[in-house]
Amino acid sequence: MPLIVAVNxxxxxxxxxxxxxxxxxxxxxxxxxxxxxxxxxxxxxLASATGIQMTGVSYKSGxxxxxxxxxxxxxxxxxxxxxxxxxxxxxxxxxxxVTSLKRSPAIPELPTANEALGIKNYELIAFFAAFGPAGMPxxxxxxxx
Numbered sequence: 130m131p132l133i134v135a136v137n138x139x140x141x142x143x144x145x146x147x148x149x150x151x152x153x154x155x156x157x158x159x160x161x162x163x164x165x166x167x168x169x170x171x172x173x174x175l176a177s178a179t180g181i182q183m184t185g186v187s188y189k190s191g192x193x194x195x196x197x198x199x200x201x202x203x204x205x206x207x208x209x210x211x212x213x214x215x216x217x218x219x220x221x222x223x224x225x226x227v228t229s230l231k232r233s234p235a236i237p238e239l240p241t242a243n244e245a246l247g248i249k250n251y252e253l254i255a256f257f258a259a260f261g262p263a264g265m266p267x268x269x270x271x272x273x274x
Contacts, residue, residue, distance in 0.1 A: 134242060135208070135217060152181035160204055209255055
């Protein structure tokens, strides 16, 4: 699944380009949250693709990071739709872009990061999986095996 790049509502930006400009004006001063590898990698890929420097803040869970984004302790959080979409739709945070190559039907008004930045090669799709021990009973396995 793709992620949503979101910022605190108090940040004076309305677009991903605006966020990048703000970050370039004050290198290393923008704190971003992450609670998983895909969230961190997505933010670091964005920084690399745009030449910005941000400061990562590690969290134990996405909801904890979201609480601090809403509260303004961090300025940016790139996270999965389950964590970000309800908050964007409620107006508690500002969604700037999705990390997929195509816009999401769940929130089609958000551009892709590529559209927003005028680049071509930014994409991050998070992968989730559940694993069990060998010999696990069939009734416990997924239907896709």
